[in-house]
Amino acid sequence: MKVRSICLGCKVNAYENEFILSSFKDKGYEIVSDNSKADIYVINTCSVTNQSDAKSRKIINRITRENPDSIIVVMGCFIEANKDYEHEGVSIIIGNKDKNKVVSLVEDFIKEKENKKLLYDDFDLEFEDMFIKNMNSRTRAFVKIQDGCENFCSYCIIPYTRGRCRSKNKDKVIEEVRTLVNNGYQEVVLTGIHTGHYGNDIDTTFPNLLKELVKINGLLRLRISSIEITELTDEFLEVLEDNKIIVSHMHIPLQAGSDEILKSMNRKYDTKYFEEKINRIRKIRPDISITTDIITGFPGETDELFEKAYEFIKKIKFTKLHVFPYSRRKGTKADLMLNQIDERIKKERVNKLINLSNQLECKYLEKFIDKIVEVLIETNSDNISSGHTGNYLMVKINKNIKSNSLVKVKINKLVENYLEGELYEEN
DSSP: OEEEEEEOSOHHHHHHHHHHHHHHHHTTOEEOOTTOOOSEEEEEEOOSSHHHHHHHHHHHHHHHHHOTTSEEEEEEHHHHHOTTOOOTTOSEEEOSSSGGGHHHHHHHHHHHOOOEEEOOSOOOOOOOOOOOSOOTTOSEEEEEEEEOOOOOOTTOOHHHHHOSOEEOOHHHHHHHHHHHHHTTOOEEEEEESSGGGTTTTTTOOHHHHHHHHTTSTTOOEEEESOOOGGGOOHHHHHHHHHOTTBOSEEEOOOBOSSHHHHHHHTOSOOHHHHHHHHHHHHHHOTTOEEEEEEEESOTTOOHHHHHHHHHHHHHHTOSEEEEEEOOOOTTSSGGGOSSOOOHHHHHHHHHHHHHHHHHHHHHHHHTTTTOEEEEEEEEEETTEEEEEOTTOOEEEESSOOOTTOEEEEEEEEEETTEEEEEEOOOO
């Protein structure tokens, strides 16, 4: 039987999808690509915004309409946020628990022809183990080490859909990373809903895990998908200073650049704290790339507060901004706040921040012209190879280089938002 997956949302969902597809493949099922017809569809949904909910509904409706005879599994955050959701064309509905049982649930359905809906009110759960040996068409591998969030930011539904923070057993994380490295992956990305919170529930810490992972033979790059500024502890910074295998790129969400909006968002820091931590990181890694998330148009964000945020972002000198207009999310405190911002104003602010992001990115990239960098080759076609440096700069080389090769490149020029260079041959 043929299986196709549709994955929405975050890197955690992407990891879960890889596990589910590999589980089907191990049982002899054929995995088919996008737009191919399948006997079984697995839809891993997202619910981070109202638009995410709408997109999840739209995809479910389309897949069920076009494939009335297929087995359709719907799971994830959209289901957790809409527990009363029903659809006659869906065979199996689960939330964020039992994702590691999708194959057995499908095989039960094949035998019994009985629809199932499995949801749980109790979110005091253990980490749901998954183990991946390979990833489909990737040069870097992702490992999910943590699930859940307890921050309860006023704009976010995720703590209600993912539950409390819980961590994967440290030995199992090490075993999974070692297996991936032995199978040819030189770069591993650690991911989770609240990655830096790893270990708090199992009597260890995120820095302790990092200390063990950097010892794995053959692991050349260890990347953290995202980490909160409050999790950059002294212990973490010591590990960052001592281990060059941890790449010089960190994604640290700011979300707002004024203390007033940070407080309204229920973030756990102010701009002074954020700036001091960034300065400490740059003392350790002067050329580190720091990217961030920004939400603009949050309720109560006046023109004055937006300008304050704009100037703070310029001051921090991020490499790149991921800019989001505030999107109301039913079930969150921010949805009930007064002083909601007009969509036209949000759009103007988004455009202004995107322009700033482009300026900041170009300024950072220009620093590497005439320098030698290491690039992990990811794609090659038409005699052009491309890949990323450790600090996540996109580099293109006019030469056909084997994928997954780690090569030294001399950077010649900046082209739009990437760098061009040539292979560097040491004497």
